[in-house]
Amino acid sequence: MNKNLYNEDAKFKNLINDLKDLPKVNASDDFEFKLMMKIQNGQFAKEEKKERTFSVFKFLAPALGISFVAIMLFVLFPFNNLEEIDPLMQEPLPYQANISKNATSIPNPINEEKIIEPSAAKEATKKSSTVGDPNQVAQSSFNQIPLNPRNNINLDDVISGNKKTRGNLERGSLVSSGQDQFGFNEFLVLEQPDSASAARHKAIQDSIKEARKKTSKSKAK
Amino acid sequence: MINDLDKLKDEELIKEFQDNNTLDAYEILVKRYKDPLTNFVFRFVGDRDACTDIVQDTMIKFYLNKDSYKSFAKFSTWIYTIAGNLAKNELKRRRRRSFISVSGDDDERTPQIEDKMYISPERAADNSIKSEIIQKALLKVKPVYREVVILRDIENLSYEEIADITELSIGTVKSRINRGRTQLQKLLKKIYHE
Numbered sequence: 204m205n206k207n208l209y210n211e212d213a214k215f216k217n218l219i220n221d222l223k224d225l226p227k228v229n230a231s232d233d234f235e236f237k238l239m240m241k242i243q244n245g246q247f248a249k250e251e252k253k254e255r256t257f258s259v260f261k262f263l264a265p266a267l268g269i270s271f272v273a274i275m276l277f278v279l280f281p282f283n284n285l286e287e288i289d290p291l292m293q294e295p296l297p298y299q300a301n302i303s304k305n306a307t308s309i310p311n312p313i314n315e316e317k318i319i320e321p322s323a324a325k326e327a328t329k330k331s332s333t334v335g336d337p338n339q340v341a342q343s344s345f346n347q348i349p350l351n352p353r354n355n356i357n358l359d360d361v362i363s364g365n366k367k368t369r370g371n372l373e374r375g376s377l378v379s380s381g382q383d384q385f386g387f388n389e390f391l392v393l394e395q396p397d398s399a400s401a402a403r404h405k406a407i408q409d410s411i412k413e414a415r416k417k418t419s420k421s422k423a424k
Numbered sequence: 425m426i427n428d429l430d431k432l433k434d435e436e437l438i439k440e441f442q443d444n445n446t447l448d449a450y451e452i453l454v455k456r457y458k459d460p461l462t463n464f465v466f467r468f469v470g471d472r473d474a475c476t477d478i479v480q481d482t483m484i485k486f487y488l489n490k491d492s493y494k495s496f497a498k499f500s501t502w503i504y505t506i507a508g509n510l511a512k513n514e515l516k517r518r519r520r521r522s523f524i525s526v527s528g529d530d531d532e533r534t535p536q537i538e539d540k541m542y543i544s545p546e547r548a549a550d551n552s553i554k555s556e557i558i559q560k561a562l563l564k565v566k567p568v569y570r571e572v573v574i575l576r577d578i579e580n581l582s583y584e585e586i587a588d589i590t591e592l593s594i595g596t597v598k599s600r601i602n603r604g605r606t607q608l609q610k611l612l613k614k615i616y617h618e
Contacts, residue, residue, distance in 0.1 A: 215605045218612070222577040225555050228466040230458040230479060238454065238483050 434499035442490050450490075453499070454483050460579060461507045467574045468511045470563045478514060482507040501588040504581075508571060508589060515567055561611035569604030576601050 212219065359365075429437060429448055434456065441449040461482060466475040485506050493502050562570060575586045586601075587594045 211602055215609065218605055218609050219577050221554070221558055222573070223580070224551075225467070225558060225578060226552075227459070228463045228472075228475070230462040231476060234458050234462075234476070234480070235451065235454055238480055239451075241480065241484060242487055 435495065438490065438493055438499050439495065442493070450487060453486075457500070457503055458483070461503065464504065464574055464579050465507055465511050467559065467562060467578055468508070468567075468571060469514055470559060474514055478507065478510045481510050485510075497588065498585065500581075501585050504575070504589045505591075512567065512571075558612065561608055564611055565604055565607045569600050569607060572597055572600045573604035573608065577605075
């Protein structure tokens with residue numbers, strides 16, 4: 204064993220000699236002074252604290268915080284409820300238009316009547332069954348239809364069959380998706396009430412009634 | 425008083441420091457070991473500033489933990505063990521730093537540039553250049569082999585002492601020294617023309 208070791212040392216003779224001949228590196232002259240200063244000032248306590256080992260937990264806390272905030276954002280702000288409204292498909296809002304008009308111009312008795320509270324909608328519906336003042340006909344028919352402009356559909360698409368799917372919030376759905384009044388499943392033609400045409404229609408209806416009365420009387424005779 | 429203490433052995437000095445908290449005994453031990461430890465740590469780490477800090481830390485640990493020294497062990501092996509462990513920690517820290525930063529200053533990469541350089545025989549003969557080359561080659565040897573080679577061939581410690589410092593068996597120490605020398609010789613083949 205010793206012989207083998209001797210052989211090993213002989214094999215590396217030059218290397219060992221070179222390593223032994225390496226210049227000795229000595230401590231600096233102020234080594235002891237600095238050391239004693241550190242000990243007297245108690246600086247070693249700070250240096251002990253510096254020696255922190257690497258740990259995964261150092262990154263775990265901020266990662267957990269970020270993921271918690273992300274989850275809270277998803278819970279508090281559900282992005283799938285955001286509605287995308289196509290501005291081209293939007294109808295002008297008649298109520299709002301009238302409000303703004305009233306605010307700037309002289310009050311129009313016809314337009315003023317259009318602004319009706321939802322609680323008064325039922326009374327307005329009852330009035331619509333009787334025909335008195337020509338203006339009332341147009342007014343009542345307008346008030347009966349509480350339409351939500353968001354529920355519009357494109358008629359062209361429906362007729363041509365391009366629109367295969369149908370959303371719950373579109374007009375015609377019986378479930379009104381939390382709205383107070385469900386949509387009206389018919390076409391709506393918004394017209395400004397025309398007193399002349401209303402009078403003409405009334406005259407036609409009166410003449411029909413009179414004609415019916417005459418025919419019934421003649422039949423009775 | 426100091427003259428009397430100067431004559432004492434290392435183990436007697438630390439006993440005096442442990443029992444009576446004699447600061448003079450501590451200072452004498454610091455004076456005796458500051459140079460050999462600086463040399464050992466410098467050869468192991470390869471950085472003068474880091475080496476000074478490590479040896480200072482070693483002495484502070486010795487001051488703070490004097491009672492952890494047991495009288496059955498040699499003081500030299502105890503203090504070398506502390507310095508060796510701190511030096512290994514420094515190397516680990518550097519490796520982490522170079523792993524995290526892509527453009528980090530990896531000290532162990534520097535010698536590779538030196539290896540590719542042509543070294544003329546005149547230059548190689550120059551002692552300072554030669555020792556510089558040996559030091560850089562030494563830093564390329566695996567730390568487990570490097571430590572034992574430095575302790576054996578530079579610090580001239582016995583196999584038994586190295587076994588105590590590294591907490592390895594003598595057989596393992598010998599085989600590691602042999603492997604370390606082989607690695608070092610391969611790295612220095614330009615000088616030794618093998």
